Amino acid sequence: MAWEREANDGGEFQSPALERLVRGLSRLPGLGRKSATRIALHLVARESPADELLGAIGAARAQVTNCGNCGAITEADPCRICTSERRDQTLLCVVASPVDVLPFEKAGFYRGRYFVLGGLLSPLDGVRADDLPFDRLLARVERDQVAELIIALDASVEGETTALYVQRLLQGRHLQLTRLATGIPVGGALAYTDEVTLQRAYQFRRGF
Amino acid sequence: MRIVTARLSGFRNLSEAALAFSPGVNLVQGRNGEGKTNLLEALNWLALGRSHRGSRNEDLIAFDRDELHVALELEEDAGARLACEFGLDRSGGRRLRIDGEAVRRRTDLVGRLATVFFDPDSIRLVQGGPERRRQFADQGMAEIDPAYLAHLTAFQRALKQKTGLLRDLRRGAVNGAQARRELAAWNAELAHHAAPVSLGRAEYAALLTPFADRIHRDLAGTDQPLVFTYRPRLESVARAVSSGGDAGVENRSGNHALEQDVSAEMDYIVGSEIQRGRPLTGPQLDDFEVRLGGPDGLDLRTFGSRGETRSAAIALILARSDALDRRRGVRPVLFLDDIFSELDRERTRRLQEMASRLHQVFIATARPGDIADWRPEGLKAWRVEAGRITDIPADGGAD
Numbered sequence: 261m262a263w264e265r266e267a268n269d270g271g272e273f274q275s276p277a278l279e280r281l282v283r284g285l286s287r288l289p290g291l292g293r294k295s296a297t298r299i300a301l302h303l304v305a306r307e308s309p310a311d312e313l314l315g316a317i318g319a320a321r322a323q324v325t326n327c328g329n330c331g332a333i334t335e336a337d338p339c340r341i342c343t344s345e346r347r348d349q350t351l352l353c354v355v356a357s358p359v360d361v362l363p364f365e366k367a368g369f370y371r372g373r374y375f376v377l378g379g380l381l382s383p384l385d386g387v388r389a390d391d392l393p394f395d396r397l398l399a400r401v402e403r404d405q406v407a408e409l410i411i412a413l414d415a416s417v418e419g420e421t422t423a424l425y426v427q428r429l430l431q432g433r434h435l436q437l438t439r440l441a442t443g444i445p446v447g448g449a450l451a452y453t454d455e456v457t458l459q460r461a462y463q464f465r466r467g468f
Numbered sequence: 469m470r471i472v473t474a475r476l477s478g479f480r481n482l483s484e485a486a487l488a489f490s491p492g493v494n495l496v497q498g499r500n501g502e503g504k505t506n507l508l509e510a511l512n513w514l515a516l517g518r519s520h521r522g523s524r525n526e527d528l529i530a531f532d533r534d535e536l537h538v539a540l541e542l543e544e545d546a547g548a549r550l551a552c553e554f555g556l557d558r559s560g561g562r563r564l565r566i567d568g569e570a571v572r573r574r575t576d577l578v579g580r581l582a583t584v585f586f587d588p589d590s591i592r593l594v595q596g597g598p599e600r601r602r603q604f605a606d607q608g609m610a611e612i613d614p615a616y617l618a619h620l621t622a623f624q625r626a627l628k629q630k631t632g633l634l635r636d637l638r639r640g641a642v643n644g645a646q647a648r649r650e651l652a653a654w655n656a657e658l659a660h661h662a663a664p665v666s667l668g669r670a671e672y673a674a675l676l677t678p679f680a681d682r683i684h685r686d687l688a689g690t691d692q693p694l695v696f697t698y699r700p701r702l703e704s705v706a707r708a709v710s711s712g713g714d715a716g717v718e719n720r721s722g723n724h725a726l727e728q729d730v731s732a733e734m735d736y737i738v739g740s741e742i743q744r745g746r747p748l749t750g751p752q753l754d755d756f757e758v759r760l761g762g763p764d765g766l767d768l769r770t771f772g773s774r775g776e777t778r779s780a781a782i783a784l785i786l787a788r789s790d791a792l793d794r795r796r797g798v799r800p801v802l803f804l805d806d807i808f809s810e811l812d813r814e815r816t817r818r819l820q821e822m823a824s825r826l827h828q829v830f831i832a833t834a835r836p837g838d839i840a841d842w843r844p845e846g847l848k849a850w851r852v853e854a855g856r857i858t859d860i861p862a863d864g865g866a867d
Contacts, residue, residue, distance in 0.1 A: 381653065383632035389650045417625045417657060425653035455614040 278304060326358065329400075331376030331393070333358040341365075341373055348372045350407040352400065354426060356380050356414060364412075372410070375400060380418040381425060392422075394429055401435065408436040415442055469582050469798055470543045470828040471511055478529055478536035480506040481855035490848035491543075493824050495839060496832040497860070498852035504832040507852060508585075508803050510538050511830065514552055515583040517564070517574035525556045534558050542581060545799055552581065575618070579611050582800035584788050586807050593781040594768050598755035602669075605698075605756060608788045609672040612795040616668045616720075623661035623751065630654040630747055638745030651738050652731075658750065659731035665751050666705040666730075667720040672791070673698040673756060679790035684783035687818050692761045694780055701753035704729035758784070778810055782819060789827065802827045808838040817842070 273279045278300060286296035303310045326332065327339035334340070341347055341361075351372025355361060356379060364370045377392050401409065411426060413419035427437060443461035444453050453461070470491050477484045481503050498504045505521075509528075512520050519528060529536045535557035542550040555563040564571040566580060593600050610617035633654060637647050677696045684694040700706050708726050734749060741748050758772075758780050759765040766772065768780050792798050802823050808816045816838060823829050824844050833839065849860040 381629075381650070383629050383636055388633070388636065389646050417622050417629065420660070421626065421629070421653050421657040424656045425650060428649050428652060456618040459615050 326376075330374045331358060331378060332361050332374055346371070349404040351410070352404065352406045352408070353410045353412055354397070355412050356419065356422070360412065372408075373404075377413075377422070380413065380416075380422045382418045389425065394426075397426070398429065401430065401433070406435050408438060411437070411439045469545055469801055471581075471801055472541040472543050472549070474511060474541075475539045476507075476510055476537075478533040479510045479538060480528055480530060482506050482510065482530075482852075483856045485857045487850070487857065489828070489830075490846045491828055492846035493844045493848070494828070494830045495847060495849040496830060496852060497836055497849065498832075498834065500834050503852045503855045503857075504834070505587075505805055506855070507850075507857065508805050508830055508832055511540065511801075512583050512585055512803055513538065514540065514554060514564075514577060514581045515585075517577045520585050525562065526558060526560070529556060529558060535561075540581070545797065550580070575614065575621075578614060578617060579796070579798075582611060582792055582796075582798050583803060584785060584800045585803045585805070586782065586785055587803075587805040588807055588810055590785060591778050591781040591807055591810060593784060594758045594772060594777040595774075598753075601756040601758075602751075602754055604784070605669050605672050605676075608676065608791060609668045612792060613668065616664070619661045619664045619668070623658065623665050626654060626658045626661060627747060627750065627752055630658060634741055634745050634747065637742050647742065648738060651741075652735055655734040655738075656727075656731045659727045659734065662702070662730050662751050663705070663723050663726045664720045666700050666702065666754070667708070667723065667726070669700070669751070669754060669756075670698045670705075670709045671720070675791050675794070676784065676787050679787035679794075680780075680783045683786050683790075683822065684779060686822060687783055687815060688776075688779040689814075690760075692765065694783060695757070695759045695763050695765065696784060697757040697759065697763065699755045699757055700751065701749050701755075702730055702733055702751070704733045705751075775812070775815075779815060782807075782811075782815075786819075786822065799826055802829045804829065804831045806832055806834065808833060809835065820844075 273282070281300045281303065282293065282296050285291055285299055286293045288296075291299070302308070303313075323335045324333060325335070325337055327334045327337055327342055329338040329342040332339050332341060336343075348371050352375055353364065353370065353372055354375045354377060355364075356377050358376050361374050361376065364374075375397055377397075379387050379392055381387055381389065381392070400406070409426075409430065411423045413423050423439060430437060441464060442457065443464065444450060444457065450458075471489055472491075473489065474487045475485070476482055476487075496504050496507055509519055509521060509523075513528075518525070535555055537553065537555045539551070539553035542552060544550060551565075551567055553563075553565050555561075564577065566577075571577060593604055606616075606620055610620065630651070633650065637651075673696050677694070680696055681694045685691065698709060700709065704726065708723075708729070734747075737748055758768045758777075760768055760772070760776065760780065768777050772780065786802075789800050789802070792800055804819075804823065811819065820831075820839070820842055831839065847862070849862075851858050851860050
């Protein structure tokens with residue numbers, strides 16, 4: 261449609277209200293003006309899902325919170341994982357973001373609990389040690405008498421440094437500190453593994 | 469490795485062109501400002517995934533165009549052909565394809581098109597500041613070992629973070645114990661990358677020296693040995709380098725003893741670093757010595773004559789080709805951009821012969837006299853005038 265193409269060419273709509281909607285949407289993560297425009301037009305069309313969405317957004321905003329104990333996204337505080345009797349409270353997995361809990365839970369093998377840091381050390385983004393809940397992590401380790409702390413942070417410079425900080429923080433305590441291994445993904449072809457991952461996998465090779 | 473053909477469109481001032489090159493010497497003639505260097509830049513872009521002159525991608529697009537497109541057909545030394553292309557547009561879009569497959573990361577390009585580029589700026593390698601020599605060694609090591617590039621990139625990122633932290637600490641009130649723990653974590657991460665970077669630089673200097681020495685003897689007609697030596701800023705690295713023999717790839721990363729020493733050395737001076745608000749030691753301050761007459765010979769960085777530093781620089785740069793051949797079995801394409809004006813006649817002639825013996829060469833010159841009496845086999849000559857590239861028939865070569 262001609263009017264849609266015009267919008268995509270970077271021009272503005274003749275409707276200020278629609279323009280406002282497009283701008284608002286394009287501020288969302290992962291959306292450029294092009295996608296925002298497509299979504300906006302879809303939302304104002306006759307069979308729009310907008311009302312349903314509005315309700316869902318309102319309900320989510322009212323009900324969703326972070327677990328005061330572990331930081332995971334939940335509607336009940338403390339969350340189901342923290343209150344579950346079947347979860348081993350002496351096994352604690354440290355992750356950067358609430359999203360990182362999902363793959364563990366989807367896989368279903370993990371029987372311990374979580375601690376969400378809510379970020380990684382990165383002075384360039386203004387994130388210093390004060391800005392992350394390390395004191396709450398220490399308190400948690402004490403309270404739950406954690407026997408093993410598993411660090412599951414990104415394999416980036418910031419993730420590695422945050423892991424090293426946690427390691428220093430817990431030095432001298434009686435607990436086992438472990439990290440996730442890095443290597444070749446299961447089902448991945450060796451030929452397409454990048455050199456660095458391959459080198460790590462080689463370094464940490466194991467006997468049969 | 470050879471560039472067999474090139475198709476260009478929208479690259480700087482160059483007109484659309486489809487060119488078939490000589491596997492030997494390709495001579496690009498034209499007055500200054502007509503576009504000779506632009507042609508070399510277009511051909512060399514894929515080697516680094518960016519302009520060797522440090523120009524922004526956007527500035528490479530012709531002023532009256534919205535995008536540029538360059539397609540190269542490469543022939544590897546074993547004879548395999550490889551089609552590479554890249555396109556850049558004004559909104560920052562970048563498309564890279566190798567053999568029809570999209571390439572996303574710039575690091576995946578490294579080593580696909582191996583080149584060595586000489587221009588008047590690069591041959592100031594010896595008399596210039598240490599940053600040039602670090603960049604030279606880093607580029608050379610990265611093209612023979614991708615893991616080196618990964619460590620170098622991570623090191624630079626961690627260094628920026630630590631610099632940011634020190635700047636913060638200098639400005640604001642310092643919670644002593646926590647600041648030190650935070651710095652120690654950054655130091656440990658830095659050391660994890662600084663150790664392999666340092667050992668890689670030491671390895672590269674050792675690898676390069678015998679090749680550079682041999683080239684230098686031929687080029688300068690001297691018996692004096694040329695030595696390229698790594699001078700690390702970190703004392704722990706200096707000790708490891710002088711005591712440890714040949715550090716192979718496996719020993720370079722995962723050398724925990726060295727990582728711990730480096731980390732401890734960095735921790736030892738955090739007090740001064742907090743005071744000064746910047747990192748005071750590390751590979752970012754390394755240098756390489758270039759000596760003539762053996763390990764205790766004349767330090768050409770400070771005492772070399774103009775001619776001596778240029779010969780040494782050319783020998784070192786050309787030695788990158790031998791290092792690459794030794795480690796990866798690849799002979800790079802050579803670009804010689806207007807450097808003969810920097811050399812005397814004899815050295816010009818010797819460099820021309822050495823370069824063309826093993827490589828495909830692209831020579832850009834504004835002075836046809838530099839190559840007037842030189843007619844290597846299979847020579848192809850091109851003229852660049854106001855961005856238009858035409859070939860000069862073999863018989864009517866230099867005018």
